[in-house]
Amino acid sequence: MPKIALLPGDGIGPEVTYAAVDVLKAADQAFGLGLEFEAFPFGGNAIDAHGEPFPEVTQRGCLEADAILLGAIGGPKWDNVPRHLRAETGLLALRKAHGLFANLRPAKVLPGLEHLSPLKPEIARGVDVLVIRELTGGIYFGEPRGMSEAEGWNTERYSKPEVERIARVAFEAARKRRNQVCSVDKANVLEVGEFWRKTVDEVHRYYPDVALEHQYVDAMAMHLITRPSRFDVVVTGNIFGDILSDLASVLPGSLGLLPSASLGEKTPLFEPVHGSAPDIAGKGIANPTAAILSAAMLLTHALNRSDIAKRVENAVTAALSANPTPDLGGKASTQDFTRQVIEALDRVAA
């Protein structure tokens, strides 16, 4: 019985999280997954109820779960609390507690929604790229680091186990997709890039069924705009991944469409890329697409059911073409939209 820890969070977080839960329950009914759900306080609401963003009850619940589904956290109400009590601090602590070193950010241009992309439709068509960013190493954490009156310095550093484990995540993810990995570095100029490339090549020997190519980061930034549809899984370090995952995220044309997953040593975490949008919270108009697609990622990466995930994605695409939420020019409420997804899911499951 897989246990899902729900962290609905703040703002529109609960609305979109429970929309995703409804879809998961429908999938459960159709495919017999035996899912168990339990919700925990996290973020601003946890500060209000427990005096801290990531209280002990939530810590325990997440460790005992097979997957964590998060909505969104924070809002103006908690912007002025001390840093160690901020909603974002809770997120950092959650990532750390579960050793979440891999951040997965798919950017997919859904069929029929090419017009939303900033790219020409003929370039946007068919884009379905998964950017995997190493999240706990590299220059954001490397020592030595510092600043004096005269200069500033930081160290980009990657160790063999760090590169090996993120490479494995990339090859495993590719096996659930189109069996292609593109590893991005700057091996022509940086020793750390040369080390990265060599290590990825070594791990690749265990995945002969997956095609591997290497690209330099500057060339990759260009490719993501000029021929994005030719890439499947893209894996890279923390800083390049920060840049490239954000760059890729503009391709679908709306932040409301983007799910994410964070994988690592303990319980994997799934959450929309968008924030808590306090301005539209409680109005019933939030777009639950990113949360539902995050639940689809949960099916793939926590429950190893990419077959069901694929059906959920297709159901979402159908609902988006039929009648999306107001942010995408439609008239569906959050509930209407979710109902459409579930109906489409029943159709494809039948």
Added chain:
Amino acid sequence: MPKIALLPGDGIGPEVTYAAVDVLKAADQAFGLGLEFEAFPFGGNAIDAHGEPFPEVTQRGCLEADAILLGAIGGPKWDNVPRHLRAETGLLALRKAHGLFANLRPAKVLPGLEHLSPLKPEIARGVDVLVIRELTGGIYFGEPRGMSEAEGWNTERYSKPEVERIARVAFEAARKRRNQVCSVDKANVLEVGEFWRKTVDEVHRYYPDVALEHQYVDAMAMHLITRPSRFDVVVTGNIFGDILSDLASVLPGSLGLLPSASLGEKTPLFEPVHGSAPDIAGKGIANPTAAILSAAMLLTHALNRSDIAKRVENAVTAALSANPTPDLGGKASTQDFTRQVIEALDRVAA
């Protein structure tokens, strides 16, 4: 009498360089600049004639000149010579001899050519951004650096004088354009970014007439695709500049349109971004636009005549709309196209 050292180079280099010279001579005739031109061997042709890519006669000629106009160098003929004799080694030596620490890469979507861009026409329209990349510091050169069996490491490091001088280049360039600078860093995570930002702010005090904003590199990658027309001058360090200048370079939709300038301690260098294209060399069909626009940058940055540069740009735009070279779907030969530019220049000069 400003002296221009010509380094026509290899492949299509001479064809496009002399096209640009013809345009400069026409501008000279119209505006009385008193230009003097002298050509020197450089690159592959210098290896053939002198046994080295950057021979002494060229070194002297460049040091005595007020500006260097380079075509393109290299080709399969010289790919297998020892590294210290390679054409590219000549370019590195040239940059070093003149202390060229600032690389200027404009990306302009020319009116009427929006359809070439990978972006939707309504987003591409009006894009006119100049990315200024620090070229001799940062992580590509920082110590300590290295690789062991267990890890790889490089150091991103910037000193105060390094940041100050590139910031000055950016503010000066903005004064010749639309008076806006966007400085890009990762100050929210990296000390070197915090140092960069602080130093740029200090230099900004001497340029109160120029508007300054700061962006994080990941956000900037997104902005360059979603609202590129809102930026004027973008200045950043070596690695971020490598990524962002290449990203911006795809916006106009053709490499054949992109000029560049390298500024520093001694003679400034102007050259197209494209290579020597040996496959079409000598056929008279090379697109000289990038070389002519490089000559326009020479007018702005070496001779302080952005007024004439603007006219050259307008003449190029007119010629591109009327009848471009075959790479852009037109029928003009290199010479036809150059003649069109000169005629348009006479019209706007009259």
